[in-house]
Amino acid sequence: xxxxxxxxxxxxTQEEELRITGEGKAVDLSKVPFKVNDWDNYSxxxxxxxxxxxxxxxxxxxxxxxxxxxVLRRAIAMGAKDGLLLETGDVFHDPNVRATLIHNFxxxxxxxxxxxxxxxxxxxxxxxxxxxxxxxxxxxxxVSMVIGIDTVESDHLIVRRELEGGLQERVKVMxxxxxxxxTGINEPRYVSIMGIRKASKVERKVYKAAxxxxxxxxxxxxxxxxxxxxxxxxxxxxxxxxxACKELLGILKEKGVYQ
Amino acid sequence: MSYAxxxxxxxxxxxxxxxxxxxxxxxxxxxxxxxxxxxxxYSVNWEALSGVIKVKIEETQFLNPLNMVNILGKVIGxxxxxxxxxxxxxxxxxxxxxxxxxxxxxxxxTDVSNYDKEQGVFYKSYYSDKIFGEFKPSGDGSxxxxxxxxxxxxxxxxxxxxxxxxxxxxxxxxxxxxxMEYVEEEKTDVDITKADFLLSLGRGIGNKDEIxxxxxxxxxxxxVISGSRPVIxxxxxxxxxQVGTSGKTVKPKVxxxxxxxxxxxxxxxxxxxxxxxxxxxxxxxxxxxxxxxxIVADIHKVRDKLKDILKA
Ligand SMILES: Cc1cc2nc3c(=O)[nH]c(=O)nc-3n(C[C@H](O)[C@H](O)[C@H](O)COP(=O)(O)OP(=O)(O)OC[C@H]3O[C@@H](n4cnc5c(N)ncnc54)[C@H](O)[C@@H]3O)c2cc1C
Ligand SMILES: Nc1ncnc2c1ncn2[C@@H]1O[C@H](COP(=O)(O)O)[C@@H](O)[C@H]1O
Numbered sequence: 001x002x003x004x005x006x007x008x009x010x011x012x013t014q015e016e017e018l019r020i021t022g023e024g025k026a027v028d029l030s031k032v033p034f035k036v037n038d039w040d041n042y043s044x045x046x047x048x049x050x051x052x053x054x055x056x057x058x059x060x061x062x063x064x065x066x067x068x069x070x071v072l073r074r075a076i077a078m079g080a081k082d083g084l085l086l087e088t089g090d091v092f093h094d095p096n097v098r099a100t101l102i103h104n105f106x107x108x109x110x111x112x113x114x115x116x117x118x119x120x121x122x123x124x125x126x127x128x129x130x131x132x133x134x135x136x137x138x139x140x141x142x143v144s145m146v147i148g149i150d151t152v153e154s155d156h157l158i159v160r161r162e163l164e165g166g167l168q169e170r171v172k173v174m175x176x177x178x179x180x181x182x183t184g185i186n187e188p189r190y191v192s193i194m195g196i197r198k199a200s201k202v203e204r205k206v207y208k209a210a211x212x213x214x215x216x217x218x219x220x221x222x223x224x225x226x227x228x229x230x231x232x233x234x235x236x237x238x239x240x241x242x243x244a245c246k247e248l249l250g251i252l253k254e255k256g257v258y259q
Numbered sequence: 260m261s262y263a264x265x266x267x268x269x270x271x272x273x274x275x276x277x278x279x280x281x282x283x284x285x286x287x288x289x290x291x292x293x294x295x296x297x298x299x300x301y302s303v304n305w306e307a308l309s310g311v312i313k314v315k316i317e318e319t320q321f322l323n324p325l326n327m328v329n330i331l332g333k334v335i336g337x338x339x340x341x342x343x344x345x346x347x348x349x350x351x352x353x354x355x356x357x358x359x360x361x362x363x364x365x366x367x368x369t370d371v372s373n374y375d376k377e378q379g380v381f382y383k384s385y386y387s388d389k390i391f392g393e394f395k396p397s398g399d400g401s402x403x404x405x406x407x408x409x410x411x412x413x414x415x416x417x418x419x420x421x422x423x424x425x426x427x428x429x430x431x432x433x434x435x436x437x438x439m440e441y442v443e444e445e446k447t448d449v450d451i452t453k454a455d456f457l458l459s460l461g462r463g464i465g466n467k468d469e470i471x472x473x474x475x476x477x478x479x480x481x482x483v484i485s486g487s488r489p490v491i492x493x494x495x496x497x498x499x500x501q502v503g504t505s506g507k508t509v510k511p512k513v514x515x516x517x518x519x520x521x522x523x524x525x526x527x528x529x530x531x532x533x534x535x536x537x538x539x540x541x542x543x544x545x546x547x548x549x550x551x552x553x554i555v556a557d558i559h560k561v562r563d564k565l566k567d568i569l570k571a
Contacts, residue, residue, distance in 0.1 A: 013386040014462070014520055015541050020390065027390055038489075093392070099361060126384055127369050132324065132357025141435040142324055144354040158439070163270065163350045164504050166444035169319070174435040180354075184492035219366035219402075223380050223393040228545065229373070234537060234553035244554050245564045248536065251552060255534050257456035257513045258480055 001056035001152065005047040005117040006102075007040040007075050009068045010124045024224030036071045039119025043181035045188040046149065047117050048079035054152055057081040059111070063098060065089055069204055076199035077191045083202070088209035093125060094218040099133035104212040106138070115157070116178045120145055128180075135178035143173050144180040262309070263290035264334065264341035266327070267301075268352055269318055271441070274301040276408075277352075281345045282307050283411030284404075287374045290342055295334065297321040298426065306417040315428040322351050324358035325433035331359060333427050340401045348405035349504070356405045365403050366396035372407040372523075387522045388545040407523055408504075409530075447499040454483035455512045459502055459529070462489040463518020463539065463558055470495055473517070476562050479569040485509065487519045503528035517558040521546025 011032040019028045047058040060075030062068040063086045072083030086105055092098050106113075116138075118131035128144075135142030143159055147168060151158035155175055160168045162182050173179070237244040252258035263285045268275045274296075282304065285292040291309040298313040305311070312334060320326050331344070344359065346352035348370050360367035372391075373382035380393040381404060396402035451457060458477045464470070477484045484500060491501040502509055504524040514532035518539065519525060526549055529535065537550035538558050547553045554561060 011386070013389060017541075017543055018386060018389050024393075027385075042492075095357075095367065096360065096364075124386055126387070127367075128353045129357040129360065129367055129369055132354060133361030133367070136324075136328070136358050136361025141433070142354070142358050143436060144357070145350045160442060161350070161354075162505055165508070166498070166501075166506065167270075168442040168444075170439040170442055172437045172439055177435075183488065187494065217397075219397050220368055221395045221397050223378070223395055225385075226382075226391050226393060228388055228391055228548065231548045234535075234547045234550035236547075236553045236555060238555075241556060241560060241564050242568075244556070245561060245568055248552070248554065248561075249565070249568065251534070251536065252456070252480070252513060255513050257482070257511075 001050055001054055001114045002112055003047040003051060003056065003058045003115050003117060004106075004111060004113045005040075005044050005058055005060050005075070005080065006119070006130070007044055007060050007062050007071045008037040008119070008122055009034050009062065009064050009071045010037045010122060013124070020225045020227065024226060027225050034067065034070075036074055037119055037123050039121055039123070039181060039183055040071070041188045042183050042185050043117045043119045044075045044078050044080060045186050046181055049186065050149070050152055052079065056114070059084060061086065061102075063088065063092070063101060063209065072204050073196050073199045074191055076202050076204075077195040078189060083204040085204060085206045086209045086212070087206050090209075092218070093222055094220050095125075095127040095129035095133055096219045097216050099130050099137060100216050101209060101212055102130070102134055103137045104214050104216075105207065108212060109207075114175045116176075118178070118180045120180045120182050131178055131180035138178065141173050141177045142179070143171055143177070145182045146179045147182045147185050149185075261290060262293045262338075262341050263288060263343045263345055265292055265294045265345045266352070266355060267294050267296040267303075268347045268349060269297060269299075269301055269321070270351075271318075272299070272301070274303050275347065275349070276412075277347045277349060279304065279412035279415050280406045280408055280410050281347060283414035284345065284371070284374060284406055286414040286416055287376055287411070288343065293341070295330065304415065304417060305422055306419055307415050308422040310423040310425065312425045312427055314430065315426065316430050316432075319438040320430075320432050322355070323433065323436055323438065324355050325436050326430060327355050328359055328362040329430055330427060331363070333430070337425070337427075342401060344401065344403045346403070346405045348407050352405050356403050360403045363401075365401055367403040368394045368396065369405045370407050370523075371404045372410045384523070387520055389543060408527060444498065447497065449483065449499060451483055451485045451500055451502065452507050452509050454509070456480065456482040457485045457502075457509060457511045457514050458482040459485045459487065459514060459516045459519060460490055460496070461487040461517065461519030464490070464495075467493070467495045469559070473562060476566055479566060482515065487525050516546055516550070517561070519546055520544050521549060
């Protein structure tokens with residue numbers, strides 16, 4: 001089985017204070033650390049496991065600036081055979097643009113594959129759309145929210161997709177196909193700094209995104225960035241930790257859940 | 260004709276409540292809401308719709324993106340392109356929307372939680388709700404949106420008239436993706452939906468080794484432990500403890516969230532708790548917008564301090 005797996009480098013914004021600059025023109029990410037997109041980490045792991053079990057290769061692909069080489073090295077350290085970078089200094093917010101770029105690239109380079117794996121969503125833009133758009137452009141079947149791959153055959157997969165409230169559905173999908181992987185499908189292996197350093201010895205191929213930009217006009221416009229609408233918000237228990245904690249216990253007593 | 264096409268989300272005979280958000284946004288968009296739905300006995304707010312297009316197809320086939328594009332092709336052939344196609348932002352809505360956008364080459368904006376009528380811009384979450392982008396589809400052709408549940412249902416208006424009804428049939432089911440069966444979650448002994456007091460742990464706890472110490476705190480407080488998705492994904496807690504859209508919906512008297520940022524998929528599962536208390540070291544964490552009380556601090560320090568006080 002030859003698998004192409006997408007991996008994206010994203011800012012780890014969970015614990016950072018984000019500032020909008022230029023009256024809504026940009027979000028300042030200059031001091032934010034970057035990491036692999038959580039969903040893609042699970043997706044690379046799943047691709048590598050399939051290849052380890054039934055042969056073939058996993059090829060990792062990323063779109064981004066030269067720094068994205070980092071997530072490709074990481075994918076190689078996990079077991080991907082190759083890492084391909086579609087290099088661009090631009091950030092394409094529109095998922096249609098990213099899917100078109102990938103589509104053009106796969107066609108022009110004629111990369112062979114049995115299945116393409118993406119993550120369900122990017123942590124930063126949360127579009128959750130690149131996999132589905134790409135599948136339709138390629139004329140291939142698509143399944144998203146994949147939380148289990150039960151059967152791998154030469155012409156089809158049987159997968160479980162996650163719905164709401166703990167419910168799943170089992171779906172049969174013919175190959176080649178595009179699937180989007182949900183977190184929790186597996187336990188991604190640990191990657192050491194040593195492992196990543198070793199992976200650096202495998203040459204990563206760099207392609208210029210500009211060479212694949214046919215019909216890549218953005219279909220949506222970003223007008224500006226804004227902070228979330230403020231609701232009333234929480235009453236913050238401030239002061240010394242001791243007094244805040246005592247106040248918290250007081251609230252628990254008042255609500256009748258703690259005596 | 261100018262209209263908004265709403266793709267209904269139905270599951271095992273139920274018309275999902277989040278469809279109301281799809282109907283509600285039509286009032287803001289000032290478009291006639293026409294709903295696409297499988298032909299079956301669903302309990303729907305018919306009077307809030309201008310029209311209904313019933314599709315003679317099995318529900319599980321309707322929710323399959325490879326069939327949905329054929330259904331939409333027929334709708335467009337019959338009544339022209341809609342101004343906007345609206346999906347829920349759920350596991351199925353998101354899957355259908357993305358594939359439809361690619362198939363018909365349409366602009367797509369997902370996870371829309373607000374709409375500014377004056378400027379015609381859609382608000383879309385970025386960075387787990389820390390920033391929002393104001394987006395507009397380019398040009399004035401059809402476009403696709405998915406709407407965040409709970410965002411627009413207040414705008415639903417029932418005009419007291421029955422909607423027009425059309426029927427679509429002869430949809431050939433795709434052989435390349437087929438539904439096999441539903442798989443239910445295993446039953447477990449602890450039911451977090453029954454607890455009065457939940458101590459809920461998020462990725463902020465850092466690693467699995469911290470769990471026993473929070474269990475000890477839960478023991479002292481007589482609270483039941485639950486968690487956000489990453490904690491369950493990493494298998495630090497069992498799946499039955501997950502709060503959120505793909506886990507459980509809980510309404511305890513007190514929901515004490517420690518190290519949880521407040522992504523909407525999590526909020527959707529706990530926002531109706533009587534009292535929400537959040538502990539997070541990031542004062543900008545979105546969860547503070549939904550909480551009644553908050554402590555901005557390191558959760559481990561709060562845990563240790565609470566234990567000290569309780570043991571004293
Ligand atoms: C289809 C789909 C379904 C989903 N379903 C669910 C679901 O059912 N339930 C769910 O929860 N999520 C769900 N998610 C995931 C959701 O989008 C978020 O990724 C997730 O809720 C984030 O969990 P978290 O808040 O624990 O982690 P993070 O977002 O990483 O937040 C961790 C928080 O901990 C804080 N923190 C870190 N260290 C400390 C410290 N020492 N002291 C104090 N604070 C600290 C940080 O400031 C941060 O705010 C779903 C996503 C998708 C796409
Ligand atoms: N710049 C990128 N580089 C590599 N993969 C990407 C990129 N953007 C999106 N993807 C893939 O598409 C998935 C969904 O992204 P999105 O539609 O942005 O939420 C991600 O999990 C990735 O697998």
